[in-house]
Amino acid sequence: MATVKEKERYDRELNLEGLSCPVPIVMTSETVKKLKEGEILKVIATDPGFERDIWNWSKQTKNELIKVVKENGKTVAYVRKTSEGKEPSLGYWIRFHALGVKLHLRLWLLKLNPFVKKPDHFITFVAISEGTRAEKFLKGKYGSVLIPVPDEIDPRCGVVLAVSGEEKAKELYELLRKEGFGVEAIYRKKNGEYERTYP
Numbered sequence: 325m326a327t328v329k330e331k332e333r334y335d336r337e338l339n340l341e342g343l344s345c346p347v348p349i350v351m352t353s354e355t356v357k358k359l360k361e362g363e364i365l366k367v368i369a370t371d372p373g374f375e376r377d378i379w380n381w382s383k384q385t386k387n388e389l390i391k392v393v394k395e396n397g398k399t400v401a402y403v404r405k406t407s408e409g410k411e412p413s414l415g416y417w418i419r420f421h422a423l424g425v426k427l428h429l430r431l432w433l434l435k436l437n438p439f440v441k442k443p444d445h446f447i448t449f450v451a452i453s454e455g456t457r458a459e460k461f462l463k464g465k466y467g468s469v470l471i472p473v474p475d476e477i478d479p480r481c482g483v484v485l486a487v488s489g490e491e492k493a494k495e496l497y498e499l500l501r502k503e504g505f506g507v508e509a510i511y512r513k514k515n516g517e518y519e520r521t522y523p
Contacts, residue, residue: 332390332402334366335359341370341398345481349377352403353412356387359405364390367401373480375399380451385411423456427483431471434486441467443486444513445493445521448473450506455483458505466496476518477511484511494522 338355340348348369356365367378375392378401382389387409390402434440447468449455459470466487473482487493493510500507510522 332366333364334402335363337366337368339368340374341368343369343371345371345373345377347371348374349381352378352401353381353385356385356403356405356409357411361405361407361409363405365403365405367399367403369399369401370397371399371480373478373482374401376451376480378403380453384451384453385409387411427470427472430469434469434471441488443469443488445487445490446474446477446484446511446513446518447487447493447497447500448477448482448484448508448511450508452481452483454506455485458485458500458507461500461503461505462496466492468496474513474518490521497522 336355336359338352340351343351348367348371352365352367355367359365367374371377375394378389378392378399381387382403387406388404390404392402393400434442449458455470459468462468462485468485468487470483471486473480473484477484485496487496490510490512497507497510509520511518512521
């Protein structure tokens, strides 16, 4: 992690203070798309999930994340557009936002339906894209459902696979890990509290 005193050359600055996920990463991606190869974008964001989002985005798009600096509650990132870089289309981001709406609706329906067994274990992922890939791979097996990550687990933007039962959650976690999905951990909800239980 770079220190606040280090300076970096940049060609353009994007100030995203006060904006919440997914807007900062969407605007970053759209701005990098307009840069010339080799140009550097300085991004300033206050969303708590932006640091993780920018790391995952740079890995997926193959643009170079030069450094990330934490500064007075802000995340300052420097990104260089590369020749291999491939930013998602605006249509992708629209679908991404629609996914968030769909998942929140799904969560409320799950809470309101008295005939559905409520999940008590939640599998987290390194990125939202890993969670959506896992959902497609599983096709509802294990009674799993993809929902927004509870704030008590992580206040940043994200998703979890919700399931009922510890053994089922572990079996599902290990299956996804074996298949190459970016799973992080399993959390259990008990008496309204969330605790990490595996690994």
